[in-house]
Amino acid sequence: MKDQFLQVKVRTTDPEEVLARIKKAGLSPPHRRYLSGEGLLVLGYPAENLDETLRGLSRVLSFEEVEETGLAETPLPEPERFSVGPLRFFVPAEDETPAPGEIYLRSTLSFGSGRHPTTRLCLRLLTELFPEVAPETVFDLGCGSGILALSAARLGAQRVLAADIDPRAVGEARHNVEKNELSGRILVVRGSLDAAALARFDLVLANLTIGTLSALLPEIPGVLRPGGAVIVSGISTGQRGEILSTVPRAEVLREETEEGWLALALRF
Ligand SMILES: C[S@@+](CC[C@H](N)C(=O)[O-])C[C@H]1O[C@@H](n2cnc3c(N)ncnc32)[C@H](O)[C@@H]1O
Structure with a gap:
């Protein structure tokens, strides 16, 4: 032992x-x-x-x-590393520096450690969609630690807006953006869908709860560019019909499941 x-x-x-x-x-x-x-x-x-x-x-x-x-099993917390597709994450234990190409990620005050299936499903759909859709502009709605915004930027998105209603998440996402030297491409703000203002995006990422998603999803086409897509997560496989009924004109591009959770990539 x-x-x-x-x-x-x-x-x-x-x-x-x-x-x-x-x-x-x-x-x-x-x-x-x-x-x-x-x-x-x-x-x-x-x-x-x-x-x-x-x-x-x-x-x-x-x-x-x-x-x-x-x-x-160790006297002190150890830094952690994990990957989702081509994305490699580094969770520091102290103030260690990530290796080149790794995404630095701290999520002690916010949701978004990358361990939850709802996040991993979003990341999988994001990496699958990227070669096809290659979004220039991305809106991470409910960004938590900023894990999805950081990943989109690392995959090539040039302008990313990340918003969260929780000020602790906003602070942590900003910390992660700075540590990854992505401040020039990711803007983190406190707010919700209203944060988009008049901007339009190629891709919206929304890992939220069913209640919040049901309220916000019908509004999301209004912040998409023509041909844009949304990745929704945070719903169970049994809630597929319920969420799709809020956007009857949506086309399902892809879907992924894990441990009873479902994520959908939709186009309108
Ligand atoms: C499940 S976490 C997702 C975090 C991260 N995007 C991920 O995928 O791991 C949902 C986040 O959405 C935020 N949130 C909840 N309702 C919101 C709303 N109406 N508008 C914006 N953010 C919201 C929460 O504060 C939380 O940080």
Whole structure:
């Protein structure tokens, strides 16, 4: 069996002060990593003396400071890498730099880590459609971390608008856009379909819930250029008829399913 480690995430803006408290209390020094973008100090300890370590830490750290405590196979969070088709993503553990060609992606405050089937289905349809449709302009509606906007830009879209009603998602998407040096091609704004204003797009990406999609999908043709397409996700396979009934003139270009989720590429 692999060694196990105790990981304790402490919310702080002053990691040295927390470490000084631990030292002063006579506790053994932890492995440590400070995730500056998230204000988290991660402490790693071998799991053998779990009870003793937790008892010691509880004397030093307040309940409010401790964000999460758990067991892991590494003493500290590791950077992650994963691919969807030709897209390669890099999820940093600290402030590491991605390899050339990788998409840097942080999604600690927003939806859009790339692990959820609804996102992966959108990415699959996006990569399948790109050679055919080659959209110049893309609107990522409900961008979360910005994963779809970043992917569209990496695949070649020249102008991408990304909008979300959640300010935390807007902040995180902007962070990711800057880290990927795509600020010249992706604009992230707080808002919804109204963010398009008078602009028209070749492709709209909308990974939303059925309720939001049912309300917004009939309006999406109004922000598309002639011949433009929309990729919708966030619906179950059983909701196919319900969502298509909101846009009776839509032609289904492609569809993908995974674990009971469905994504559709539509043209009007
Ligand atoms: C399921 S997440 C998708 C995130 C990302 N696009 C992805 O595919 O992983 C949906 C996002 O849409 C945002 N959202 C919900 N309703 C919205 C609306 N009416 N207009 C714009 N964004 C919305 C949420 O805040 C959330 O970030």
